[in-house]
Amino acid sequence: MDSFLHTDMVLIILAGAVATFLTRIGGYVLITQMKTIPPRLEAALNAVPAAVLTTLVAPSFFTGGPDVQVAMAVALIASLRFSVLPMLAIGWCAVMLMRYAFGG
Incomplete structure (x- = not known):
């Protein structure tokens, strides 16, 4: 456990x-200082x-396999019709x- 708590890591x-x-x-x-x-x-x-969502989703879409890409496309289409929980x-x-x- 002490290998985890190095001074550099804590700093x-x-x-x-x-x-x-x-x-x-x-x-x-x-x-708050602005009128x-x-x-x-x-x-x-x-x-x-939108920028935060893009930075979270884009890397997974481009580095993931076809399973992730198809699932994201399906979720995108579902998000146009349903709210957040059904889309997830x-x-x-x-x-x-x-x-x-795909056997992934």
């Missing part, structure tokens, strides 16, 4: 925690969810069926 984790905290609290403080949010900033903030269930079933079919 890296603490530095990451501090950096995350400062960026989150800094954004909050900056926004109105400029239109360009509002547009940038509205784009954040459909996507999960699709990936399980594809893995069974």
Whole structure:
């Protein structure tokens, strides 16, 4: 267990925690100091969810096998019709069926 708690590892984790905290609290403080949010900033903030979703999904789609790609396409189509939980269930079933079919 002591091989896990090296000083360098603990310092890296603490530095990451501090950096995350400062960026989150800094954004909050900056926004609360503004009387109105400029239109360009509002547009940038509205784009954040799509950017985060893209950074989570795109690598899996391009590095995954055909089972992952087909399951993501099925989940995308399901998301156009259903809410989040049914879409997740459909996507999960699709990936399980594809893995069974492709032997993954």
